[in-house]
Amino acid sequence: MHERSRKIDQSKIPPLLAAASLVFDFLCIHPFRAANGRVSRLLTLLTLYHLGHNVGRYISLERIIEQNKESYYEVLQTSSVGWQDGSHDIMPWFHYFLSTIHTAYREFEERVVQ
Secondary structure: OOOOOOOOOHHHOOHHHHHHHHHHHHHHHOOOOOOHHHHHHHHHHHHHHHOOOOHHHOOOHHHHHHHOHHHHHHHHHHHHOOHHHOOOOOHHHHHHHHHHHHHHHHHHHHHHHO
């Protein structure tokens, strides 16, 4: 089997997409028997904090994901098809991940404005 070799210039990847990719790869690896979702959300918060996005301190990303659990699992399933050989389509996951962050910022803005 011929393995594709790709070099990624990390300086050209937008940080939020890099964060989304990290979390997605973690979920696809599925390293634990249980609690992979919870650990992935902690990984998300840690990564976002590292990038200077502190919205997770004020708005629960866990709650937002829980409210959209069906979409979460559908998108994860759709995007992970072919992940093992690199033929997957990560765009649905990017959209979901960024939409979740956007929702959190919108909720935060609503709280601050009130």
